[in-house]
Amino acid sequence: MGSLNFLDRNITDLIETRCIDARRDVSRRLQTHSSLIQRLSLEKELEGHLGCVNALAWNSKGSLLISGSDDTRINVWSYGGGKLLHSVETGHTANIFCTKFVPETSDELVVSGAGDSEVRLFHLSRLSGRSEEHAPSAVFHCHTKRVKKLAVEVGNPNVVWSASEDGTLRQHDFREGASCPHAGSSNQECRNVLLDLRSGAKKSLADSPRQCLALKSCDISTAQPHQLLIGGSDAFGRLYDRRMLPSLTSSQKRMRPPPCVNYFCPMHLSDQGRSSLHLTHVTFSPNGEEVLLSYSGEHVYLMDVNAGDGTSMRYRSGDIPKQMNASPIANQVERSPSPPQISRNGVPQNTNISSRLRRCYELVQAAKKSLEGSNYLYGIEACNEVLDGRGPDIGPALKHECLCTRASLFLKRKWKNDAHMAIRDCNKALSIDPSSFRANFCMSEALLQLGKLKEALDYAMAAQNLAPSNSEASDRVKSIKEQLTQAEAEKINNAGTPKSDMRPGRVRSLSDIFDRSDVNSDASQDGPRSEREDSDFEEEMELDFETSISGDEERDIESGILRGCLNLRFHRRSDSAKDKDKSSTNGSCGLPSPSQSESAYQPEAMIDMKQRYVGHCNVGTDIKQANFLGQRGEYVASGSDDGRWFIWEKRTGRLIKMLAGDEAVVNCVQCHPFDCTIATSGIDSTIKIWTPCAQVPSVVAGGTAGPETADVSSVMEINQQKLCQNRETFLPFELLERRMHDFAEGTLYPFECAQS
Structure with missing residues (x-):
């Protein structure tokens, strides 16, 4: 990976350009510069918790860091020296999953949400000691299930929003009361439900919503605070406009789900119908124009907020089969004009071509060579740089060549959903050259890997018609026909066989x-x-x-x-x-x-993915975050079940950095508001602070155990294998064993840091 000649920048060039192109956002551009990201290393650990650290958040000035843990304590740390300033015994009776500073309160008000279904507010200035059991200023116990995420609005010191697995998002206004009504009062039911999604979940795009959407995450856009992003127990992220939502209600009656401004879901995940597929984290980009969706058992995806109608990013349920059906043009024997061919060695001989464009041609050739070996990641990232990077506009010939090469690499690598990514590339290549043999042949292979034999046969026959003398195409057609015949025979034989002896109540x-x-x-x-x-x-x-x-x-x-x-x-x-x-x-x-x-019911339109980030594993825990780094959001980071955390370039999806951050699992990744400093936490009881203090740039970095020596490709390969496992088989027995003593004491909460 390191030998690829990517178009990375260096900080010296950026400083020199300031003399010519003076911009006011130079500090933002420097905060997460690639040369700094590649030097990230562990600077220090913050010790003060006694359990998993499930929540991290910086204050608006970046001078304080707040954390919440399974030990039911909120800790507040100073940024400069990492000193523990406050340790609040919250009174929660279960794991704390979320905590925030309330804006515009001089960082005196902090709020927490936990597995006991309560939201609690505290005044830090009223604490007399560093470690003190303190009565909360407000307690809201109107949720009936775990509170998984809190949201605050910039500039609003009076309101906090809480998302719970009971299917409701509630709005807590501190001006209206310090607690819920007491039991037995005439107005016992809290009227603070902003979103009632107890009948809002659905298994696939075409299904009507009628199941409870257990909310896992929420976020409010800092750029447009009226926009509210929700993620929960299905595959669909939801964007709401708070100005268009109905008045606050109680939870006595289930309400119809209110209309969304936008739905988000990668097209290949929208019709899987898997009840286990759900979101663990959603967030807005700093400018509010993009969103990140992190899936359990899946990857991290980037989407545009404002993808308009008629664009390729917006789709409906009827568009999904079109991605896999051969067009009439592809089945014609006559070839349409092909895009201009590049030179024999892959690099055009035109001496007027720019050096950057020539480098793109070289990257494509490097990707094609990787097809002959086994380092497919190397080639895919080279193609990503050409297609999605900051390089010059490339012509149709190079784009077609790059798309077909990347599709071939996906099909050889065979990571989760790589076949779907190959189908995307093949469709784009066919839009450039409908009579492309390579695009049709790769499409047949991708559909074959997905088990769609009839559609695969259509594209294989189209490839055979385009190149009748090609033995590979002929063999592919013959093989698929044999598989179809065998499948039909098995279907007939199994027609009278009972499906299962599984009986109700067994x-x-x-x-x-x-x-x-x-x-x-x-x-x-x-x-x-x-x-x-x-x-x-x-x-x-x-x-x-x-x-x-x-x-x-x-x-x-x-x-x-x-x-x-x-x-x-x-x-x-x-x-x-x-x-x-x-x-x-x-x-x-x-x-x-x-x-x-x-x-x-009429299925809604969805916004499709525009980038995918792979390499980590998100199976074992239900609170794993994926976040933008820096004020410009040029990088994406996520925790992983292998104890590492990963940083990708947002634009290309290229892995920039892999760091060992926990003995078991990294769940939280929070970037400092202004500095190139990142706080992470997970199963360990400590918080790690990462800064660009390494002497030399590298792709991997170690934690407290020393330098990271694992090969990047092999680590990512192992994580992909874990993604294809059940959570039951994935969670290590040691995590259960280390908590068994809590059974005797009656203090075992829902499995900490994990799905339940």
Whole structure:
């Protein structure tokens, strides 16, 4: 990776340009300059928590850092020396998942949200000591499930918004009261529900929303504070305009989901129908024009906020099949005029060509050479630089060549959803040259990897018609026809076979669940979906928790580990129970039945991805962040389940830096408002502070354990394999074992830092 001649900048050039092109935003441009990002290294660790650190946030001036932890404490640190200024015993009875400074309060007001469903407000100036149990200034306990994210508005010291897994986003106005109404009062129900999405989730783009959307993340745009971004337990990010939302309501009745300004979802994820696919973090870019979506079991995606109608970024459900169906032009034998060909060695002989454009040609040639080896990441990033980088506009010939090369690399690498990325590139290449043999042939391979045999055959036959003498195309057509014949025969043979002996109410052991990991996993993510993914088994599972733990259980005194018995039983709910729940739910909220609503439902338009960031793993925890770095947001960073955190160039998706930041998992990544300083946290009880203090630039950097020596490609490859595993099989047993002693004390909260 390091040998590629990318168009990186250096800080000397930027300083020299100030003499000619003096701009006011020079500090913003310097904050996360690539030469500084590549020198990031661990400067110090902040010690003061006793559990996982689940939340980090800087104040507006960048002088203070606040953190929230499983130890139910809020800590406030000074930026300059890393000194612990306040340690607030919040009184929460479960893990703290989010905490913020309230704007325009001289950093005296801080707010927290936790797994006990409460939102608490504290005055730091009223604390008498550094570590003090302090009565909150306000307590809001109107949520019924865990509070996963808080949002504040720049310039507004009176209101905080909280997103909860109960499906509601609530608006807490400190001017209206310091707590919820007391039980038994005449006005017991809080009227602070801004968004009621308890009937807002859906499995796919074409489905009507009717399930509860458990909110995982929310954000308010700093550039346009009326814009509100929501992410939850389905695949779709939602953008709302607060000025267009109805008045605040109570939660006594479920309301219809209000209309969105925009929906966000990569096209290839919008129709998968997987109930396990959901968002763990959403955020606006600093200028408010882009959003980041981080998915559990998936990658991080970048989208435009204002993608207009008619653009390639906006799509509807009917556009999805068009991506995979051969156009009539592709099936014609006659060839249409091709784009101009480049020279034999890939570099044009025109001496007037710019050095930057010549470098683009060289990058394409380097990518083509990587097809012959195994370092496909090397070639893909070279193509990304040509197609998405800051280089000059390239002509149709080079663009076509680059698109086909990148598609071939995707198909060889076979990481999660690489086949879908190859289909995108093939479609773009075919728009340049509809009679391109290479684009049609690659498209057939991509569809074959996705298990779409009929569509793959169409493109294979088109490639064969374009090059009748090509043996590869002929063999491909013959192979697909044989597979179709075999599939048809198996379909006939299996027509009378019962699907499963799974009966309503049947008890399944934990080993039964794990033994079906090959069925549940996404190992064949780019192939046909399994029966497990097409069912509603996961959503309709109930958990019975049994333990025989008592004071007489054997205990390992030295390790503090309880040697007890833990039994988990999973039940599939009966159809009658499901129907009963649905009827009672619809009756209570006055919503139409699914059969009534589906006939009139019109799927919304979605905004598609414009960049993808790969290499990390987001499976084991449910609070993993992906954030923009710097005031210009030129870089994207995310934590990972392998204890590292990753930085990519936003424009090209190229990995810039990989850093070892935790013994287990990095969840939080927060960039300083003005300096090139980044705070991270995770399963460890410490907070890491990263600054560009390394002597030389590098792609990898170590943490407290010393220099990082792992190969970048192999680390990313391992993470891709983990993405295709179930969370149950992925979470290390040690994480469960280290918390077993909490059972005896009755203090085990929902599995800390993890999905539940």
